[in-house]
Amino acid sequence: MSENAARGGTATSNEIDLQELVAQSDTGARSPGGSIGLLLSLVALSWSLFQLYYASTLPFLLTDLLGVNVTLNSDTARSVHLAFALFLATMAYPLFRHSSRHVIPWYDWILAFLGVASCLYLVFNKEAISDRAGLPTDMDLIVSTVGMISMLIATYRALGLPLVIVASAFLFYVFFGDQPFIPEVIQWKGASYGKAMWHYWMQTEGVFGIALGVSASMIFLFVLFGAMLDQAGAGNYFIKVAFALLGHLRGGPAKAAVVSSAMTGLISGSSIANTVTTGTFTIPLMKRVGFKPETAGAVEVSSSVNGQIMPPVMGAAAFLMVEYVGVTYLDVVRNAILPATISYIALLYIVHLEALKQGMQGLPKPGPAKTVLQSIIGVLTGFLSLAILAAVLHYGLGWTKDVFGDATFQAVVVIFLAAYAGLLYVASKRPDLELDDPDAPITSLPEFIPTLLTGLYYLLPIIVLVWCLMIERFSPGLSAYWASVGMIVILLTQKPLKAMMRASGDVAGQAREGVSDLIKGLIGGARNMIGIAVATGAAGIIVGTISLTGAHQIMGEFIEFLSGGNLMIMLVLVAIFSLILGMGLPTTANYIVVSSLLAGVVVEIGAMNGLIVPLIAVHLFVFYFGLMADVTPPVGLASFAAAAISRGDPLKTGFTAFFYSLRTVALPFLFIFNTDLLLIDVGPIQAVFVFIVATIAMMLFAAGTQGYFFARNKAWEAVALLLIAFTLFRPGFWLDMVQPPYVSTNPAQVFETASELPADGYLKLVVRGPDFDNPDKELETFVEVPLGASGDGETRLSDAGLTIMEEDGKALLEEPFPGTPYFEKFQSFDFYGDEPVQVVDVQTPANRLPKEVFYIPAILLLLVVVGLQRRRTNVPAF
Template identity: 60%
Template sequence: MSAQQHKAQVEAQELVAQSDTGARNLSGSLGYMVAFIAFFWSAFQLFVASNVPYWLEGATGINLIFNNSEIRFIHVAFGMVLAAFAYPLFANSKRDGIPWYDWVLAALAVFACLYLVVMRNQIADRAGLPTQMDLIVSTIGLCVLAICVYRTLGLPLVVVAGVFLLYAFFGNQSFLPDAVQWRGASYNKAMWHYWMQLEGVFGVAVGVSASMIFLFVLFGALLEKAGAGNYFIKSAFALLGHLRGGPAKAAVVASAMSGLYSGSSIANVVTTGTFTIPLMKRTGFPAEKAGAVEVASSVNGQLMPPVMGAAAFLIAEFTGVGYHEVVIHAFIPAVISYIALVYIVHLEALKMNLKGLPKPPALLTAMQRLIGVLTGFIGISLLGLAVYYILGFFKANIPGLTFPVVLVLFAAFYVYLVYVASKSPDLVVDDPNAPISELPRAGDVGKTGYYFILPIVVLIWCILLERFSPSLSAFYATMAMIVIVLTQHPLKAMFRGESLAGTYWRGLVDFIEGMIGGARNMIGIAVATAAAGVIVGTVSLTGAHQMIGELVEYLSGGNLLLMLMLVAMMSLILGMGLPTTANYLVVSSLMAHVIVELGAQTGFIVPLIAVHFFVFYFGILADVTPPVGLAAFAAAAISRGDPIKTGVQGFIYSIRTALLPFLFIFNTDLLLINVTYDHAIVVFVVAVVAMMLFAAATQGYFFARSKLWESAALLLVAFTLFRPGFWLDMVEPPYERSTGTAVMQMIGDAPLNTEVRLNLVGSDFDDPDKVTKRTITLDVGVGSGEQRLQAEGLSAMEDGDKVVLDEPFPGTKFSKELQVFDFYGDVPVTIASTEVQAERMAKEWFYLPALLLLALVIGLQRRRQTQPAF
């Protein structure tokens, strides 16, 4: 490796350290101290996630059970202490020592957090009435948190949280526009809200971080330490390296595999990019395009279930959707986005006439190779479905297949797969700049690490079949991973007949380093979720999301598509420079409610999970978008390309990802919401074809270089495949509509278990002079129109030619949603119209003209084709 290449890799690793694990390089007693704190943090999180505290209390009478709030306080304390010790405060601060002020900062962090643990009973007794000491502790805590956020994540999140904090105090000032003013909060009220209770810093986000995210990040760190990262990369290259643009395709797949457990797009770039980017350049990719491929695939890794950059657990918490359902909803968009990126890479290789890496000689028949591929590592993409259906079948038909029995089966399979792996040499990390005479065989690489898949099987089993909580599922998967880390080397040595000396120590060292690495990876996430709690707390205290909603409503003029585009741009801006978890918390707190509220006013109702995915996707795209795209800077450090050009090219590759949120907002089938299994397969196949056509259109190349009208035709075909309902709505109205007093008749005549939409109009609660609108949906049951309304907690009566709606009782289904209306204002709340889904032709009929147009484009391009398409 040349000195310049070594320097590039060191710079990239430093960027990861600065953003993820801490840039300080401590040695001696200080290094051991920080390592011990990190290890103890991981051990504490495993301890509170297990049943050991309850077992200890029953066996010894010692009470070491921590409640949820105490775990949050201690979690943030650990994060801030390690932030003070691991991250230098300034760019020119020394990296090999800890200045005195950082010792003070760490002590203040411990004091401010543990004060809440020690004084919890007294604080509960004086709820809402802080003492002077409470205010001092709260002030210290917020100041220390701001410093920790600055040193771990940089200035952007500090600025965003600071603006919201100032708004809480000074939102009543006359120099602010009337539209954004609120009554303001006293210092006592704000400090109590932000620090002394679970509404601000220690809110839901920190709770999810402490109970779920930490365990998944620890799981990923142990998996990486066990050698899974190198295994994923080599497996991807063995499978795809011989194809056109093979290293780039392998980079996409390897990043997808890393995205299964990684919580950072920057770390993903450096982990896989250190190997893939030099190989891409050697096979003909320009530096910027090589970096852009790695950036696009690594950022996509944050959208890959089951972890989704640790945001999946937050999405489940904020939407009320079960975590296993979040994973299912996220599956198709993430997979088709990756498939499209592989196809984009293929098109780039065709345009540049690139070849693949030399493949090994064929020692097996074609059928044997096919069987090897199907049963090899590539099957991990179908692992979730296999576990769900195959193991689910056994669970349903073998009542004795309890979780302990599954663990015994896990142990048996693990020993067998380690035995298989022991028959081959261990994989070593190759020099990406060394010449490659030929690629390894996929089967040879695959069998060296099939056992790495087992903890993922345990995780999926726990979540999808046992329906354990995400935290308990992650605990069992992490414990399975710890078993592998500790025992893989001794077992291999035993099966190989080698000496066991040193193998136990090697496993123990890997375990300790994995525990330390998991904690260091969590530093930024812990302080980010705490800082995001300030934003979420301000929103709950001031109702700031309503102000933003009014701004978006004003700018969009009530146009739904323009409103979504404004929300997308705001999410992109808000997500710049933020790690995945903080990114989601910020954009969801501010922008998700806007889509829900404005959509309901215009009659556009979309599932909440789709709304949260929408803002999350655009927030994540900030990692690749110039000028702040940190992932692009990390890739450019390795490729030695221009970071801005790398970011621009990466965003061009990511246009397909920017398209997806608009598609699943209007076509929730893509999220597998209320679809059958058979229909899900059709949705997946059609979506893959449509996304590949979209990629071909945006790249200007299909079977040959596309003419402008051909690209436009491909876009039209892709749009039709994605959303055939758009054309159907133009031919036949989607709803049968009724107005006036006839609305009650329509509600009563609607078929059982169908959806009826009520379009309501009435005085706005906050502005009586304003008439507001809201659309709600009813799932109708048995009875007349009045009875069906009453079953939903609604009461209405005819008043002349109108049907007037009464205020719903508190606690009923629509009581909160209809608080936007003033039921006692001058303008009564009326049911302006009702809508029932009309019986129409199948929207899939519009696939036929789209496919005919596609056939025309293919026929014309085949005449100009100069090289094989694959």
């Protein structure tokens, strides 16, 4: 609801257009009234209740109580999940642009019924289908065909043509990939109609694969949690707190927009919704303090899209990475948190530089003006408070298990309720936060502490989420479930309890409002999920095609051919392909498509060039570049949404946002070569050091690209700042030029070399041999072998999963056994041809200078630039 509508006024045409844009992209533009509207709401409500039931322990309790199995397996849950999504997509999203927004035509009822029936067919015939083992009946093929068509139509409704075109192209390749008009380099043998439909619809290799499973088990609950948090008023609270904290600084509204978008991005799965939610308030304020319309829109777009890279949700991609990379959810959060945080800090600094260039001032702040020293002390106190809060949460939450033991869960429930009652009492002593009109004059900013205290209880469900994930080590789905239960309690009780604590107002009426808010939150969460659920199903077509045809290997060969084997050119090509494939796709589908096609390419070609890249780094690389499509014209939908608010030029807004997002473009290249940024094998003290250095480096990168540091940059100063930033990010680049990172030894002495290395050391082997698919072609790749405990070299290599034989001065490699770490790694080699597969080089880490020594010349050069620029300006840096 818009601000005017919330106050009982009339929404402007611009607000209506924005509501329409969000509805078309996220929740569905159709809102029929009467009994049909009620039916639509009841189905959405039922979907949320079903997902809560599936995530809870209630099915197991009811099974024990009733003696009848009412639990749901993963396959059934996926089918029901997609059935709800197809029905709501058909009902909520008009098929044609000119279709009525208030009446559902007869053909939509038919399409909705067919989509639901195609999904539920798998539920009611699951035993018969499993018995057929790949031999589909005519009815199976009819249902599969109808289901695929229904899903593609629903995808078109909810997400537009881009994903439909991509999925259709992959379907076309499956059936016609053996035809002469297909270039020979990408041809494959083709598949029969029955085999393909069985693969796509009747099994868990295609539509009902991992992506849809993650949507049903994890993503829905996080989106629902975010929807209920927003319905409770947390979105407005985050914006008000950000403005109270930062609005008085130079370019304060823009800085507040960045912070509020970051906080909203923690719970949002949509760049566009984030842009409109915070931008409706922040963009007009940015314009009022001097920002151009395009600049104001670009700042909002950059910060909103950045919300998709910020844990814990990451546009739902975090949960997919758990399955695709094979790591825990906490690992994904740990790996992703530092680049996302650095990117947001750099955006804040970009806003500050823009404000400096234009001589802007902040908004008036209540109370006496503070000196520079008081401001610095205030900032340090804020950081210290956050650090203390983080320590209290970490050690305090861990302490509960030590004290309460088996009763920890019950104790935490009591602590939650007590903390909620206390914080709600504090909030009740202050007026509730109202939605402000961004076009109304601002005489002063709200005070920070009173504003902060009005909604601290909103943080409790987030603390529950952290506790479940980090202390109890629950699954992400179960953790989100308990956090959602906390939100349900808050939605039901916050208004009536405040009325009781204030001893005023209609408590019964407030209780009814609480129930209404809960129902709206449950319905809103389901409607927010329509596009994501349909996207994961449609993206399953791409994943299914890859598993059926091996298309990712063809893509890898194509990119290898274009890059000529050059690692940097390959990374640039992968970035460009990710950007193109991501155009017009929502975050979830975007990640599925680009990671399925391109993640393996980076790993394989990197290994051929001697760069061993962790898989999580590769997935984050393609994820970052796929997201840039939300910013970049001509498809950047978030840029169009921001331009609609700012009344600026959409294309100029998009290009400005892309320019501001160069820091996000640079980060993936940096953490591919310097995995310290992902906190991989980094201890706590080193992590703090990496964070500080990387933050400084990214701010210098921003200063170099924005043309302003302490004063306007001269050309050589901009180059110097970029060079300094690069050195701080990747000092190992310069060290590699001075001292090689590895020392080569004779392959025939691989056992002796492995014996001499210390415990937990590693070898880097260069393996060469004939290609299994093309015996005339020779393959070469690098592999890093961790050796574990000290001991005999042959034993250490065998324990690592490699069998090597020394013969005639050569180190011959045997085919790794299935299930060992290197079985899939070496599947492309022909171990049974005339030419053996052999280790042609053995490399051990060299004893070198610490790479941080190159920080010294970088800092000296920085001091020179600072000294020269300070002479040219009298404007305070802050």
